Amino acid sequence: MAIEQLFEALPLHYVQHALTKYGAANLGLTLLVTLVVGILADYAWMLYIRSKMPPGPLPWPIVGNTFQLPDVKPWIYFEELSKKFNAPIITFWIGRNPTVWINDAWTASDLLEKRAGIYSSRPRMLVFAELGSGQNNLVNMITTTQAQRERWRVMRKVTHQGVGIQQVRKYRDFQNDESKIVAYDLLKTPEYYVEHFERYATSVVSIVGFGRRVSDAKDPIITEVIAFMHRAASLNVPGKTFPMLMETFPFLAKFPTEIAPWKGGLGRRGKSYRGHDFFYSLAEEAANNPGHEDCYSKFVFREAPKYNLNPQEISSLSGNLFGAGSDTSSSTLVTAVLAMRAFPDTLIPAWEELDRVVGSDRSPTFDDDENLPYMRALVKEVFRWRSVAIIGGQPHAPTQDDYYNGWLIPKQTWVQGNVWAIHHNEREFPDPDRFNPYRHMKDHPDWRPFPGEKGYMTFGWGRRVCSGQALAEQGTWLTVARLVWGFKISPALDAQGIPIPVDIFNYTDGLNMRPRPFKVDIKPRSEAIRQAMVHEGEQALADLAQYEGETKYRMSTFYKK
Numbered sequence: 211m212a213i214e215q216l217f218e219a220l221p222l223h224y225v226q227h228a229l230t231k232y233g234a235a236n237l238g239l240t241l242l243v244t245l246v247v248g249i250l251a252d253y254a255w256m257l258y259i260r261s262k263m264p265p266g267p268l269p270w271p272i273v274g275n276t277f278q279l280p281d282v283k284p285w286i287y288f289e290e291l292s293k294k295f296n297a298p299i300i301t302f303w304i305g306r307n308p309t310v311w312i313n314d315a316w317t318a319s320d321l322l323e324k325r326a327g328i329y330s331s332r333p334r335m336l337v338f339a340e341l342g343s344g345q346n347n348l349v350n351m352i353t354t355t356q357a358q359r360e361r362w363r364v365m366r367k368v369t370h371q372g373v374g375i376q377q378v379r380k381y382r383d384f385q386n387d388e389s390k391i392v393a394y395d396l397l398k399t400p401e402y403y404v405e406h407f408e409r410y411a412t413s414v415v416s417i418v419g420f421g422r423r424v425s426d427a428k429d430p431i432i433t434e435v436i437a438f439m440h441r442a443a444s445l446n447v448p449g450k451t452f453p454m455l456m457e458t459f460p461f462l463a464k465f466p467t468e469i470a471p472w473k474g475g476l477g478r479r480g481k482s483y484r485g486h487d488f489f490y491s492l493a494e495e496a497a498n499n500p501g502h503e504d505c506y507s508k509f510v511f512r513e514a515p516k517y518n519l520n521p522q523e524i525s526s527l528s529g530n531l532f533g534a535g536s537d538t539s540s541s542t543l544v545t546a547v548l549a550m551r552a553f554p555d556t557l558i559p560a561w562e563e564l565d566r567v568v569g570s571d572r573s574p575t576f577d578d579d580e581n582l583p584y585m586r587a588l589v590k591e592v593f594r595w596r597s598v599a600i601i602g603g604q605p606h607a608p609t610q611d612d613y614y615n616g617w618l619i620p621k622q623t624w625v626q627g628n629v630w631a632i633h634h635n636e637r638e639f640p641d642p643d644r645f646n647p648y649r650h651m652k653d654h655p656d657w658r659p660f661p662g663e664k665g666y667m668t669f670g671w672g673r674r675v676c677s678g679q680a681l682a683e684q685g686t687w688l689t690v691a692r693l694v695w696g697f698k699i700s701p702a703l704d705a706q707g708i709p710i711p712v713d714i715f716n717y718t719d720g721l722n723m724r725p726r727p728f729k730v731d732i733k734p735r736s737e738a739i740r741q742a743m744v745h746e747g748e749q750a751l752a753d754l755a756q757y758e759g760e761t762k763y764r765m766s767t768f769y770k771k
């Protein structure tokens with residue numbers, strides 16, 4: 211309802227009547243007393259619930275702990291709170307909503323994996339879902355009722371037919387080719403390594419989704435979509451400023467975007483759904499293009515009648531490939547370069563292994579994986595050391611009241627896995643900021659028990675675990691293995707010839723984090739390797755020519771609407 215209509219609907223004549231009958235002072239006093247009693251009753255309820263929930267700092271009435279949040283990187287603060295309260299999970303009140311933060315791998319596994327039947331829903335999310343990609347987007351879907359669960363299963367199934375474990379094996383050839391082009395580009399313009407990774411990651415999901423590769427790092431699909439993802443990621447960190455404050459006061463989200471600067475431009479404008487309209491147009495365009503019959507957009511349009519998919523669902527199914535898969539994968543590769551630069555000693559065993567198994571005449575392929583155990587461990591450590599989705603992506607929410615260690619976790623509570631704290635626990639990862647691949651080799655003294663096979667929780671948990679995990683893992687392995695095989699990453703020198711240091715803590719503050727820009731020197735390890743990379747890069751370009759193409763749509767055009 212528009213604000214003007216709201217005022218029209220107010221029974222103002224009653225107010226006038228009451229003012230004449232009881233006088234303004236009496237009325238004001240009554241209102242004040244009612245308000246104070248209401249606030250006290252509400253606060254008593256908050257304190258009662260708090261006494262049953264996991265420990266945490268004392269909330270204030272109405273605003274909870276919101277204003278105790280630090281300006282940046284709240285995951286570090288939650289890790290400290292967990293230590294302070296000596297509890298693996300803590301409660302932190304964002305406004306009147308208690309949120310639970312899991313800071314320990316075993317508790318995350320107990321709750322989000324072993325009790326996945328209860329913990330696989332999402333809470334109501336104003337900023338990320340209602341004003342962002344939509345609460346009915348797979349990533350945000352609430353699964354409290356049977357009907358919601360069935361719809362979520364359909365969305366998950368359709369997504370897995372695009373990027374599930376079996377399916378992504380078919381993408382290995384073009385993923386490998388795109389990765390060879392990263393190496394080729396690094397030979398020519400090593401200083402643009404971030405752009406090369408962004409191009410690679412975006413191109414892979416673009417071929418999967420739209421049958422079209424992205425050959426230029428300046429393609430707007432990269433510059434606009436990745437910039438948009440960075441903005442979304444920075445807006446969605448729990449915080450005490452707008453727009454995140456709307457989670458505490460949801461009524462503020464009801465104002466039209468045009469007259470509500472605190473919404474930071476989020477939400478639809480008039481009839482325009484902007485992001486949705488853009489991804490729908492992109493998918494429709496790809497579905498109508500001749501060739502590449504196996505691309506995901508074509509599949510989604512083919513299956514639409516069977517699953518009764520509406521345009522918004524089609525848009526989010528295809529848009530998620532970019533939204534969830536490009537910034538995450540490229541940021542992980544930037545982290546890999548930082549680790550290689552900051553911990554050069556960890557590359558020596560990798561080079562020994564690669565030189566023995568692969569040699570200099572060709573780069574590593576998927577078939578080499580089983581013969582490169584150290585390389586596999588090194589990639590696992592990239593995922594562990596600085597996980598991109600640092601608070602585990604979107605929160606989970608239980609579909610019923612639950613108890614853990616005697617603590618109540620009420621239905622629909624916002625439950626967030628603090629991946630930073632989980633991957634920094636000294637018990638599982640001694641000296642956690644040291645990049646150390648041996649942690650992932652079971653016969654090595656640095657190995658420690660950790661729940662599950664993987665040795666990290668970078669991709670989330672249980673039934674909501676990342677749908678694109680297999681695609682991201684195989685691509686990251688391949689590209690990191692190729693980088694290590696092909697390049698020496700040394701300190702860049704300043705104008706005086708002095709090595710420029712790097713800071714392993716200098717990361718962005720968003721929900722998806724990546725290292726802030728840093729300079730490195732990237733050079734091929736040998737002439738034979740350089741020649742192999744040139745040869746493979748040229749061949750890959752020829753192989754990928756079939757995916758060359760243009761889209762007529764620009765995200766910025768839709769956002770101007």
Ligand code: HEM
Nearest residue numbers: 349534535538539599602603669670671674676677678682
């Ligand atoms: C390094 C790369 C990636 C990382 C670290 C990552 C991480 C995550 C995390 C932490 C979640 C939330 C899991 C949870 O709630 O427990 C998630 C969900 C999701 N991811 Fe990824 N992701 C990556 C790449 C991808 C790719 C390449 C795609 C698709 C092409 C993708 C698609 C999705 C989808 C659709 C969901 C929502 C699943 C659901 O809610 O049911 N991700 N991802």
